[in-house]
Amino acid sequence: MACFFRRSAALQLAKACGQNEETLIPLISVAPVNRRQCVADLRVSVSHLLQSGAVRPDGDLQNTTHTLARQIRPDAVVEEVIAGRGVIHFRLNKLLLAQKLLDQLRSDPDGFGVQSEILRRLRVGRTLVEFSSPNIAKKFHAGHLRSTIIGNFIANLKKALGNEVIRVNYLGDWGMQFGLLGSGFERFGSQEKLRRQPLEHLFEVYVQVNREAESDASVCSAAAQFFRRLEQSEEQALELWRHFREITIQEYKRIYQRLGVEFDHYSGESFHRAQTQTVLDELKSRGLLKTSQKGTGVVDLSETGDMSNYATLVRSDGTSLYITRDVAAALDRKQRFGFDEMIYVTDKSQSVHFQQLFHILQAMGQQWADRCHHVAFGLVQGMSTRRGEVLFLEDVLEEAQSRMIHNMRQSRTSKELEDPDLTAERIGISALIVQDFKGPLISDYRFEWDKVLQAQGDTGVFLQYTHARLCSLLRQQDCESSCSDFSPLLDSRSVSLLQHLLRYDEVLLQCATDLQPRHLVNFLMTLSHLVASAHRELPVKGSSAAVAQARLCLFSSVRSVLANGMRILGITPVEKM
Numbered sequence: 338m339a340c341f342f343r344r345s346a347a348l349q350l351a352k353a354c355g356q357n358e359e360t361l362i363p364l365i366s367v368a369p370v371n372r373r374q375c376v377a378d379l380r381v382s383v384s385h386l387l388q389s390g391a392v393r394p395d396g397d398l399q400n401t402t403h404t405l406a407r408q409i410r411p412d413a414v415v416e417e418v419i420a421g422r423g424v425i426h427f428r429l430n431k432l433l434l435a436q437k438l439l440d441q442l443r444s445d446p447d448g449f450g451v452q453s454e455i456l457r458r459l460r461v462g463r464t465l466v467e468f469s470s471p472n473i474a475k476k477f478h479a480g481h482l483r484s485t486i487i488g489n490f491i492a493n494l495k496k497a498l499g500n501e502v503i504r505v506n507y508l509g510d511w512g513m514q515f516g517l518l519g520s521g522f523e524r525f526g527s528q529e530k531l532r533r534q535p536l537e538h539l540f541e542v543y544v545q546v547n548r549e550a551e552s553d554a555s556v557c558s559a560a561a562q563f564f565r566r567l568e569q570s571e572e573q574a575l576e577l578w579r580h581f582r583e584i585t586i587q588e589y590k591r592i593y594q595r596l597g598v599e600f601d602h603y604s605g606e607s608f609h610r611a612q613t614q615t616v617l618d619e620l621k622s623r624g625l626l627k628t629s630q631k632g633t634g635v636v637d638l639s640e641t642g643d644m645s646n647y648a649t650l651v652r653s654d655g656t657s658l659y660i661t662r663d664v665a666a667a668l669d670r671k672q673r674f675g676f677d678e679m680i681y682v683t684d685k686s687q688s689v690h691f692q693q694l695f696h697i698l699q700a701m702g703q704q705w706a707d708r709c710h711h712v713a714f715g716l717v718q719g720m721s722t723r724r725g726e727v728l729f730l731e732d733v734l735e736e737a738q739s740r741m742i743h744n745m746r747q748s749r750t751s752k753e754l755e756d757p758d759l760t761a762e763r764i765g766i767s768a769l770i771v772q773d774f775k776g777p778l779i780s781d782y783r784f785e786w787d788k789v790l791q792a793q794g795d796t797g798v799f800l801q802y803t804h805a806r807l808c809s810l811l812r813q814q815d816c817e818s819s820c821s822d823f824s825p826l827l828d829s830r831s832v833s834l835l836q837h838l839l840r841y842d843e844v845l846l847q848c849a850t851d852l853q854p855r856h857l858v859n860f861l862m863t864l865s866h867l868v869a870s871a872h873r874e875l876p877v878k879g880s881s882a883a884v885a886q887a888r889l890c891l892f893s894s895v896r897s898v899l900a901n902g903m904r905i906l907g908i909t910p911v912e913k914m
């Protein structure tokens with residue numbers, strides 16, 4: 338609906354400067370709501386107009402602004418045009434704003450924002466998002482948790498904006514670690530423990546065998562031998578490896594479900610080990626693979642061909658590396674899924690790896706390499722639980738849940754719940770997500786449970802609380818009845834909420850442009866703060882029928898935008914807490 342208003346302003350502006358309104362629409366934006374009374378609803382920067390050639394300068398910037406503002410005629414939609422500092426403000430007809438916005442939100446709550454005209458500028462197609470990607474038998478560390486929730490957000494966002502999304506989990510399921518694990522399991526593994534606590538037991542075996550390998554050379558050679566058996570596809574060794582892989586995936590699926598995350602494919606490094614030879618052959622035939630003095634196979638990635646920047650794809654013993662498998666995986670995915678873009682989500686320590694990967698694909702003549710992106714994120718320090726360092730994803734979920742249960746018991750406002758554990762878990766997870774998404778993804782941050790789970794302040798708990806409170810208000814009243822008179826919504830509180838809702842599509846556009854969730858988090862936080870004051874100042878109970886009805890309609894619309902925004906972030910909104 339923002340489009341209707343943006344278009345109206347663009348039309349008046351177009352008439353004033355003799356331009357086509359279509360070219361002006363992208364330059365018009367919704368003014369953010371702030372504490373001070375908003376000057377305007379929409380605005381356009383005169384510098385941008387000058388840059389785009391839509392407007393000719395008339396003296397300095399301020400003079401140009403004034404001249405232009407005088408030339409724009411208000412109409413029934415844009416009631417007033419005001420010259421600001423290098424910006425032109427448009428004031429909208431507030432009754433029309435309420436009417437149009439709320440009508441649309443009621444008729445198509447899920448299409449609101451995501452179907453906006455300004456989002457049509459984005460390419461839509463098939464997007465492959467690769468995320469989470471833990472390693473079998475190793476720790477699931479905070480980095481994997483970040484990858485999981487960030488990748489999920491990107492996949493949700495892309496989907497909401499009309500893309501076909503393929504979610505891939507690329508497991509670390511091959512390499513020397515399986516030599517150690519396999520040989521270790523043959524010695525002190527237990528099928529019984531493996532059944533009961535698969536992730537813990539595999540990790541236990543892996544840690545023990547690693548420890549022994551440090552001082553005992555025979556352990557290393559047993560491991561090397563086991564890995565050789567795997568590489569040679571010896572059935573017995575493969576059988577054990579397959580079993581490890583399968584139970585790990587089963588277990589992860591269960592835990593991801595608690596997090597509300599799903600994958601279309603569980604692939605992994607093992608899938609592509611056979612294809613690495615084809616990759617190497619192709620590189621060789623293109624003259625890209627060179628043998629270094631150390632006997633390794635390398636690809637020169639320098640500008641000038643002086644090997645100042647290169648990637649190693651073959652070890653001196655002829656075996657392939659992580660990046661070799663990644664090249665094979667990318668080629669295979671392109672062929673299998675025909676994606677239009679591919680997004681990898683890992684911590685920033687792998688940035689160089691992905692740059693090299695894209696570079697190699699480019700050198701191999703794969704034009705689509707420039708539609709592969711790496712979304713990098715920073716490190717989290719201090720994420721631990723009462724049991725100590727985080728080793729498994731489930732530890733974090735348990736900790737979030739139990740702390741949240743404790744907090745809810747302390748709180749006086751807590752409601753009787755059908756399933757308090759599930760509610761606590763959902764709220765705990767939303768707190769983790771919001772904490773993680775608040776800043777730029779690339780920043781490192783320190784993790785503190787108490788801060789994360791606070792009910793006040795800009796936390797996930799606060800978002801959930803706002804949502805639950807809106808639900809409770811709507812439950813108490815009959816809000817099915819339609820509202821036709823919006824005139825009770827002309828007070829400043831209601832108007833601020835409406836103005837803020839108007840910005841939703843721009844926020845989604847920002848997120849889609851840089852794949853950073855913080856724009857959406859900030860938007861939902863501001864929305865929740867506005868709701869908090871609205872609750873105080875816009876009572877439903879005790880108001881006349883017309884006023885109550887209009888307010889309920891507003892609250893119900895706000896609730897649906899809040900819920901949809903939360904779902905894109907990967908949060909399941911709760912209805913009671």
Ligand code: ARG
Nearest residue numbers: 470471472507508509663683
């Ligand atoms: N398993 C890797 C790790 O834990 C992450 C995999 C990232 N994806 C990729 N295609 N290389 O570090």
